[in-house]
Amino acid sequence: MSILSSEIGAYAGKQVSLHGHVQTIRSMGGLTFLVIRDRAGIFQAVVNGGEPATLVKDVTLEMPVRIQGTVNQLPKRTDAFEIAAEKLELLSEHLSPPPVEIAKSSKMDAISLPTLLDYRPLTLRNEKVRSIFKIESVFCNAFRTFLNKDGFVEIHTPKIVSTGTEGGAQLFRLDYFGKPAFLAQSPQFYKQIMVGVFERVFEIGPVYRAEEHDTTRHLNEYVSMDLEMGFIENEQDLLTLQTRLLQSMFNSVEEFCAAELSLHDAKIPKFESIPQIQYVDAIELLLRKLSWKNEEAEPDLDPEAERLLCEYAAKEWQSEFIYITGYPRTVRPFYAMPMTDKSGKLSLTKSFDLLFRGVEVTTGGQRIHEPNMLIESMQGRGLNPESYLDYLQCFRFGMPPHGGLAIGLERLAKQLLGLASTKQAALFPRDRNRLTP
Numbered sequence: 001m002s003i004l005s006s007e008i009g010a011y012a013g014k015q016v017s018l019h020g021h022v023q024t025i026r027s028m029g030g031l032t033f034l035v036i037r038d039r040a041g042i043f044q045a046v047v048n049g050g051e052p053a054t055l056v057k058d059v060t061l062e063m064p065v066r067i068q069g070t071v072n073q074l075p076k077r078t079d080a081f082e083i084a085a086e087k088l089e090l091l092s093e094h095l096s097p098p099p100v101e102i103a104k105s106s107k108m109d110a111i112s113l114p115t116l117l118d119y120r121p122l123t124l125r126n127e128k129v130r131s132i133f134k135i136e137s138v139f140c141n142a143f144r145t146f147l148n149k150d151g152f153v154e155i156h157t158p159k160i161v162s163t164g165t166e167g168g169a170q171l172f173r174l175d176y177f178g179k180p181a182f183l184a185q186s187p188q189f190y191k192q193i194m195v196g197v198f199e200r201v202f203e204i205g206p207v208y209r210a211e212e213h214d215t216t217r218h219l220n221e222y223v224s225m226d227l228e229m230g231f232i233e234n235e236q237d238l239l240t241l242q243t244r245l246l247q248s249m250f251n252s253v254e255e256f257c258a259a260e261l262s263l264h265d266a267k268i269p270k271f272e273s274i275p276q277i278q279y280v281d282a283i284e285l286l287l288r289k290l291s292w293k294n295e296e297a298e299p300d301l302d303p304e305a306e307r308l309l310c311e312y313a314a315k316e317w318q319s320e321f322i323y324i325t326g327y328p329r330t331v332r333p334f335y336a337m338p339m340t341d342k343s344g345k346l347s348l349t350k351s352f353d354l355l356f357r358g359v360e361v362t363t364g365g366q367r368i369h370e371p372n373m374l375i376e377s378m379q380g381r382g383l384n385p386e387s388y389l390d391y392l393q394c395f396r397f398g399m400p401p402h403g404g405l406a407i408g409l410e411r412l413a414k415q416l417l418g419l420a421s422t423k424q425a426a427l428f429p430r431d432r433n434r435l436t437p
Contacts, residue, residue, distance in 0.1 A: 005043040046084055056088060142251075235364070238404065352364055
């Protein structure tokens with residue numbers, strides 16, 4: 001009977017078969033102990049004579065093997081078992097020693113980020129490293145499950161596009177059969193179009209940003225969890241939805257990834273609501289009370305500002321999250337719904353960012369749904385509406401008030417687990433210096 005390592009305890013005294021990669025080899029006298037890793041965890045097999053004793057001399061670290069034998073309970077341990085090997089099958093040829101110590105998380109923690117990524121096909125096998133991607137898998141599944149239950153339809157939009165969603169900035173250019181094309185910055189235009197079809201839609205997929213940044217926060221290809229919904233009153237509907245969505249996602253990770261969380265000493269945030277502060281008030285707070293020095297002198301929040309605001313939210317509201325709302329039109333895309341400032345000018349937008357433990361993980365807001373207002377906003381940014389005729393079709397024939405948001409999967413995982421870099425939360429990260437492995 002073929003079983004997983006997690007099932008061994010139910011088969012004490014019985015013959016079983018297991019398979020996996022050899023993680024450690026230890027010889028003591030005439031005995032050889034193999035610690036073997038399968039998709040469910042690890043188990044120990046002991047080789048003591050017979051045909052397995054002849055074959056075990058050719059076993060090397062990370063070699064895939066199949067073991068058959070009897071499950072024995074270890075002395076004085078009611079919760080520990082091992083396999084007395086009666087048959088050993090080597091599933092690959094003799095291998096060279098791995099260049100990194102896969103079995104030891106302490107060793108993996110100590111290696112440099114470039115080394116971690118250069119040997120990514122191997123370092124991903126480490127228990128602690130691979131746990132990141134189990135957690136991300138559960139995040140995605142919980143995102144999908146929650147939205148399906150809430151009446152959303154999953155869509156799959158093109159990643160090769162003819163124009164940028166934000167006016168052509170930060171785009172990777174392609175040669176598309178002799179014509180210019182680009183990798184999509186986001187599914188924004190398509191998910192808005194699909195609101196006119198399904199009313200509520202979502203997508204989990206890659207997006208591309210040709211940014212020159214090489215920081216612990218940025219990737220040039222990352223996974224975006226997007227949603228868009230119609231017939232909203234305003235952006236507050238989106239904030240309410242996302243709060244419930246995040247609660248569900250974190251609850252799922254807590255339920256299904258307890259072991260993975262413990263490897264990182266990570267704590268799931270608990271919250272009933274998320275505090276909000278308007279952008280203009282956040283700037284005033286930063287300058288007057290939080291000793292913020294905006295060295296870039298730009299009307300946007302830099303990483304230091306995000307960190308300070310999260311520290312303030314933790315102290316004043318006991319919250320690891322904070323919504324920043326009402327961003328200026330100058331730092332939001334043309335499709336962001338404008339709103340008036342305190343002087344009555346349409347200088348702000350019904351948009352928001354969500355900060356989590358010091359880093360922005362979500363951007364969203366209400367969109368413009370009236371075609372004339374949308375065209376005027378395009379022209380105000382120096383964009384030619386003729387370049388967006390396909391996108392504008394749905395607005396000319398009726399679109400409801402709508403809005404949406406996007407959650408960066410890798411950033412969310414990084415912040416939850418306290419990772420040093422977002423690159424650690426990408427399977428095979430792409431940044432300005434890395435196109436392999």
